[in-house]
Amino acid sequence: xxxxxxxxxxxxxxxxSNGLHATPMSAIAKEAGTxxxxxxxxxxxxxxxxxxxxVDIKQQEEALFDHFNSELPTKTQFETYxxxxxxxxxxxPLYFKFMEQLHASPIITNDSRTxxxxxxxxxxxxxDSGKNDRIIKNINTSEILQFVGGAxxxxxxxxxxxxxxxxxxxxxxxxxxxxxxAIKE
Numbered sequence: 001x002x003x004x005x006x007x008x009x010x011x012x013x014x015x016x017s018n019g020l021h022a023t024p025m026s027a028i029a030k031e032a033g034t035x036x037x038x039x040x041x042x043x044x045x046x047x048x049x050x051x052x053x054x055v056d057i058k059q060q061e062e063a064l065f066d067h068f069n070s071e072l073p074t075k076t077q078f079e080t081y082x083x084x085x086x087x088x089x090x091x092x093p094l095y096f097k098f099m100e101q102l103h104a105s106p107i108i109t110n111d112s113r114t115x116x117x118x119x120x121x122x123x124x125x126x127x128d129s130g131k132n133d134r135i136i137k138n139i140n141t142s143e144i145l146q147f148v149g150g151a152x153x154x155x156x157x158x159x160x161x162x163x164x165x166x167x168x169x170x171x172x173x174x175x176x177x178x179x180x181x182a183i184k185e
Contacts, residue, residue: 004042006032011049013170016097020050020107051112054102057095058112062119064088074130076178081123082148082176089156095155120145126182136185144183151179 001009010031014023025046029039043049064084068077089096102108108116127144130136136144155175 003032003034003038007034007039007042007049008053012053012094012098016055016094016101020046020105021100023051042178046109047109050102050107053098054108054112055115057092057099058119060086060092060095061085061149062122065122068122070126072125074133074135075184077126078130078180078183079176081126082152082179083172086152086155086172086175090153090159093160096160100153105143123148136183137185139183147182148179150177 007028009013011023011028014027014031018027023046025039025169026036028049029036032039033098039049043052067081070077072080089099123145124141127136127141131138131141155172159171
């Protein structure tokens with residue numbers, strides 16, 4: 001791992017465990033095993049560092065759709081999207097904690113938010129296509145995304161909670177089915 005990656009990983013770890021305001025750049029440098037000069041060489045401010053982590057996570061999330069097969073039925077595409085997204089965050093729980101902390105934060109720049117919106121463009125197209133084909137309810141796409149995102153958020157909170165790590169493939173299949181049933185025409 002190079003210095004830049006070490007800094008990103010250290011920042012992700014500390015920001016999710018300590019919070020934004022309780023994580024100074026000096027602590028990130030120490031955790032990364034690098035000096036303050038090095039960290040500021042890559043990231044002139046903590047906000048720049050935070051935005052880089054955000055964009056990196058969103059780009060990885062977008063990569064989930066690289067092999068999205070638009071020839072499959074809408075329901076199958078939705079199930080694939082939903083379960084892949086949940087699996088991505090289950091495999092990367094620090095990403096989930098980071099995104100949850102920063103979702104509405106003013107620290108995230110408009111440019112970074114644009115990357116985030118672009119990351120879900122395939123899902124927007126899937127929903128819009130499903131609405132046009134009268135497979136998905138004719139509800140504002142943003143509202144559908146909010147609903148679906150809320151289901152993902154709730155499942156991940158439940159699954160990753162200290163007392164309730166009982167999720168399994170069946171519980172995810174059940175949730176996927178319930179969400180599909182809620183948005184289908």
